[in-house]
Amino acid sequence: xxxxxxxxxTRTLTYxxxxxxALGQAMEDDxxxxxxxxxxxxxxxxxxxxxxxxxxxxxxxxRDTPISELGIVGAAVGxxxxxxxxxxxxxxxxxTAQAMDQIVNQAAKIHFMLGGAATVPMVLRxxxxxxxxxxxxHSQSLEAxxxxxxxxxxxxxxxxxxxxxxxxxxxxxxxxxxxxxxKLLYKQSGPVPEVPERVRLGETxxxxxxxxxxxxxxxxxxxxxxxxxxxxxxxxxxxxxxxxRTLRPLDDRTxxxxxxxxxxxxxxxxxxxxxxxxxxxxxxxxxxxxxGHLRAPVARLCGLDVPIPYAPQLERAAVPQVEDIxxxxxxxxxxx
Amino acid sequence: MDLTKxxxxxxxxxxxxxxxxxxEEAVDDLFARGLMHGTMHLxxxxxxxPAGACLALREGDYITSTHRGHGHCIARxxxxxxxxxxxxxKETGYCRGRGGSMHIADVATGNLGANGIVAGGVPIAAGAGxxxxxxxxxxxxxxxxxxxxxxxxxxxxxxxxxxxxDLPVVFVCENNHYGMSMSVGKAFKVQRLAERAAAYGIPxxxxxxxDPQAVHDAVxxxxxxxxxxxxxxxxxxxxxxxxxxxxxxxxLYRTREEIESWRxxxxxxxxxxxxxxxxxxxDIAACRDEAxxxxxxxxxxxxxxxxxxxxxxxxxxxxxxxR
Numbered sequence: 213x214x215x216x217x218x219x220x221x222t223r224t225l226t227y228x229x230x231x232x233x234a235l236g237q238a239m240e241d242d243x244x245x246x247x248x249x250x251x252x253x254x255x256x257x258x259x260x261x262x263x264x265x266x267x268x269x270x271x272x273x274x275r276d277t278p279i280s281e282l283g284i285v286g287a288a289v290g291x292x293x294x295x296x297x298x299x300x301x302x303x304x305x306x307x308t309a310q311a312m313d314q315i316v317n318q319a320a321k322i323h324f325m326l327g328g329a330a331t332v333p334m335v336l337r338x339x340x341x342x343x344x345x346x347x348x349x350h351s352q353s354l355e356a357x358x359x360x361x362x363x364x365x366x367x368x369x370x371x372x373x374x375x376x377x378x379x380x381x382x383x384x385x386x387x388x389x390x391x392x393x394x395k396l397l398y399k400q401s402g403p404v405p406e407v408p409e410r411v412r413l414g415e416t417x418x419x420x421x422x423x424x425x426x427x428x429x430x431x432x433x434x435x436x437x438x439x440x441x442x443x444x445x446x447x448x449x450x451x452x453x454x455x456x457r458t459l460r461p462l463d464d465r466t467x468x469x470x471x472x473x474x475x476x477x478x479x480x481x482x483x484x485x486x487x488x489x490x491x492x493x494x495x496x497x498x499x500x501x502x503x504g505h506l507r508a509p510v511a512r513l514c515g516l517d518v519p520i521p522y523a524p525q526l527e528r529a530a531v532p533q534v535e536d537i538x539x540x541x542x543x544x545x546x547x548x
Numbered sequence: 549m550d551l552t553k554x555x556x557x558x559x560x561x562x563x564x565x566x567x568x569x570x571x572e573e574a575v576d577d578l579f580a581r582g583l584m585h586g587t588m589h590l591x592x593x594x595x596x597x598p599a600g601a602c603l604a605l606r607e608g609d610y611i612t613s614t615h616r617g618h619g620h621c622i623a624r625x626x627x628x629x630x631x632x633x634x635x636x637x638k639e640t641g642y643c644r645g646r647g648g649s650m651h652i653a654d655v656a657t658g659n660l661g662a663n664g665i666v667a668g669g670v671p672i673a674a675g676a677g678x679x680x681x682x683x684x685x686x687x688x689x690x691x692x693x694x695x696x697x698x699x700x701x702x703x704x705x706x707x708x709x710x711x712x713x714d715l716p717v718v719f720v721c722e723n724n725h726y727g728m729s730m731s732v733g734k735a736f737k738v739q740r741l742a743e744r745a746a747a748y749g750i751p752x753x754x755x756x757x758x759d760p761q762a763v764h765d766a767v768x769x770x771x772x773x774x775x776x777x778x779x780x781x782x783x784x785x786x787x788x789x790x791x792x793x794x795x796x797x798x799x800l801y802r803t804r805e806e807i808e809s810w811r812x813x814x815x816x817x818x819x820x821x822x823x824x825x826x827x828x829x830x831d832i833a834a835c836r837d838e839a840x841x842x843x844x845x846x847x848x849x850x851x852x853x854x855x856x857x858x859x860x861x862x863x864x865x866x867x868x869x870x871r
Contacts, residue, residue, distance in 0.1 A: 283674065283705025286668075286671020290689075294610065294676040295679060298675070314668075317664070326643050327642060327645075328644070387866050
C-alpha cells in the first residue's frame with residue numbers, strides 16, 4: 213500500500229475522512245485489525261466515520277453489534293487478549309458509562325494485574341463534546357474519567373492530520389487506548405498525509421508561538437484558542453497555543469517550557485471545571501520550575517459545572533467560546 | 549469419554565480434584581496461621597466442575613475464570629509453584645505479586661485469567677471466541693462463572709454476542725447456591741439457571757456438578773458443537789461451596805445441617821467410590837499423597853523465593869511498544 217503513495221503528499225481531508233483513512237490503512241496493513249460497534253457497517257457509523265469500510269473489508273471485519281456497550285468492549289478485551297487488534301466505536305462517548313467495568317476494571321488493569329503476562333492492544337474511539345443540541349446524555353467531555361485510570365492511554369485529536377496519525381499510533385500501541393474524537397471537528401478540513409504516518413503518543417503540539425501567555429487547550433478548544441489568538445494579536449497580545457494531544461502519556465515538559473517563557477498560563481477545556489484535566493495541568497505547572505517564572509496565577513477557563521443543556525443559547529453558555537478565551541486571556545495579561 | 553473405566557483417565561481426574569482440594573486446604577491453613585495475607589475464595593466441594601470440564605479441552609483452547617478460580621487454574625495445568633508464590637506475595641508468582649488470588653492467569657495453558665468482577669470474564673470469553681472465529685481457528689473457549697454472575701448485565705451481553713455470532717464458547721455456570729449470602733432461590737425466578745439459555749436461543753443443560761462424569765459429558769457435547777461452528781451452550785453444574793464466600797464469612801445465611809448434607813455428597817469421595825473397580829486402594833491413596841506432596845513442594849519453593857519487589861511498579865502499568 214505505502215509503495216504507491218507519495219510520502220510527501222498531503223490532501224485536504226475532513227477529520228472524519230482522516231479517521232476513516234487511518235482505519236482502512238490499518239486494516240490493509242494488519243489482518244488482526246477489525247472494527248466493531250453499533251451501526252458501523254452498512255449505516256456507516258452514526259457520524260459517518262466508518263462510511264464505506266464495510267464494502268471494502270466485509271461484515272466480518274467491520275462488525276455491526278447490538279446495542280450492547282459492555283458486551284462490545286468486553287468482546288474487544290477478549291479478542292485483544294487472544295491476539296487480535298480490535299477497534300471499538302462507541303457511538304457517543306457518554307455511552308462508555310455503560311461499559312466502564314470492561315474499560316476500567318478489565319482493559320486498563322489486566323496487563324498490570326497479570327504481572328505483564330498478557331497485553332490488551334485495543335482502541336476505543338468515541339465522539340465527545342457539545343454543540344449539536346443533543347443535550348446532557350450525548351454531549352459530555354469525559355476525558356478526565358479515563359485519564360485518571362492508570363493503564364489507559366487517552367488521546368484527543370484536534371486536527372484532521374492528528375485524527376489520522378494519532379489513531380494509527382493508538383492502533384500500534386500494545387495498550388488500551390481511548391481516542392476521544394470531537395463531533396464538531398468531524399466536518400473540519402485540513403491537510404492530511406496520504407501515507408500512514410504515525411503521530412507519537414505523548415508529544416504536545418505547539419500550534420502557535422507568542423511571548424505574552426501560554427494557552428493550553430484540548431479537543432475543539434484548540435481551534436477556538438487559535439481563533440482567539442488571532443483576535444488577541446490584533447490587540448497586541450501574543451499568545452502561544454499548545455495542544456497536549458494525549459492526556460496519558462502527557463508531555464508536560466513542552467507546557468512547562470512554554471509557561472516558563474511566557475510567565476502566564478490559561479488552560480482551556482470544554483469539560484466542567486471541577487475534577488477536570490486542566491486541574492492536572494495546572495498542578496504540573498505549579499509543581500515545576502515554571503512556578504518561579506509565573507507572573508500571574510494559573511488560570512482555567514472551563515465548561516460550567518452543569519450537565520450540557522439543550523437550548524442552543526444555553527448550550528453555548530455552558531462551554532467556553534472564542535470570545536470567552538479572548539476576554540480571559542486579555543484580562544490575564546493586562547491585570548498581571 | 550468415560551472417566552471411571554480407564555485407569556489413566558480415572559487417576560488424572562482424581563489427582564486433579566485432590567490437588568485442588570489440597571491446594572485450597574493449604575492456603576486456608578496458611579491464611580488462618582497469618583502466613584498469607586489478603587483474601588481468597590475457596591472452591592472446596594466444587595472440584596468436580598473444573599476437573600470434568602477441562603478434560604474436554606485440548607491444548608490451545610482458552611478458559612476465563614473467576615474470583616473462585618484456583619480449581620480452573622489447576623485443572624488446566626497451571627504451575628502450583630507459581631500459583632502458591634503469587635498467593636504468598638513473591639516475585640516468582642504468576643503475577644509477580646501484583647494480582648494475588650483473584651487475578652491468576654496462565655497464558656501457556658490458555659487461561660485468560662481469573663477475574664475479581666463477577667461476570668467480568670463472560671464478554672471477554674465471547675471476545676476470545678470472536679478472535680478464534682475471525683482467524684478460522686478450531687479453538688474453544690470455556691467461560692467459568694458462578695450463579696451470581698447470571699444476574700449481571702455483562703453476562704447477558706456476553707452470552708448474547710456469543711449466541712448471535714455462533715461463537716465457539718461454552719458457558720459453564722458453577723451454581724454453588726449462593727452469591728455471597730444471596731441464595732439462588734431468592735435471586736432467581738427460574739427453577740434452573742440453564743433455562744436462561746432459551747432467552748438467547750442456545751441449548752442449556754443442568755447437570756450434577758459434584759459428578760465429574762456428568763460435567764464432562766455435558767461440556768464435551770458443548771465443546772463438540774462449538775468446534776463444529778454451531779455456537780455456544782450454557783452448562784449449569786449444580787454444586788456447593790463448603791467454605792464461606794471469602795475470609796470474612798460467618799455463614800449466617802445457611803445452616804450447619806445444609807452444609808453437612810452437602811459434605812456428604814463430597815465429589816471426591818463419590819468419585820473414589822465410582823472408580824473402585826478401576827483403581828486399587830493403593831492407587832487412590834497414591835493420588836492423594838501425590839497431591840499433598842505437590843502442594844507441600846509448592847509451598848517450600850514459594851517460601852524460598854524472593855518477595856515481590858516494588859522497584860519496577862510504575863514501569864509495569866503499560867506494555868512496551870513492539871514498533
